[in-house]
Amino acid sequence: MCMAEETKQETIRYIVRIASTDLDGKKPIYHALTKIKGISHRIGLIIARVFERETGIAFDEKIGKLSEEQVKLLESIIKDPLKYGIPEWALNRRKEFYTASSRLAIMGDLEFAIREDIKRLNKIKSYRGLRHAWGLPVRGQRTKSTHRGKGPIVGVMKKEARKSGGKKKSESKGSKK
16 A cells, blocks of 8 residues: 555656646646646636546546656647537637637737737737727726836926926935035
């Protein structure tokens, strides 16, 4: 009994590499997948359930206990989720602008797609594109009291600061000496 427990502990890999990301082997499959950029807790759980259906391994099994073949299957589910029956509404890039197809974008592909979307919005001079360019909130948030750190400092100067040409008190005191 003791020997069997030791061999189980030896087979756990503490770092599992999936989609160019190092995942913690001590965490369950559905939780470890959320460390990949572009996979949220919801799609991570859906992918883990599909993996369970394909292999019979529980979705909450530690990811470090999986063999290389099982890791490759998990990676193929991430690469082509529609092939394995994951619904389209769960994907993060639904009906893309140029291709009109849906996919799960992860890591660099996701960053590139978002950057291209913002470029397209800037190019056509849409309101959202202009707000992105100006560094202001895009989704209708109020700006009277928040989002103040995104631009140059604007405000009223004190008389002392105006006379000294915008210098701080400590600078003006230091220059008198």
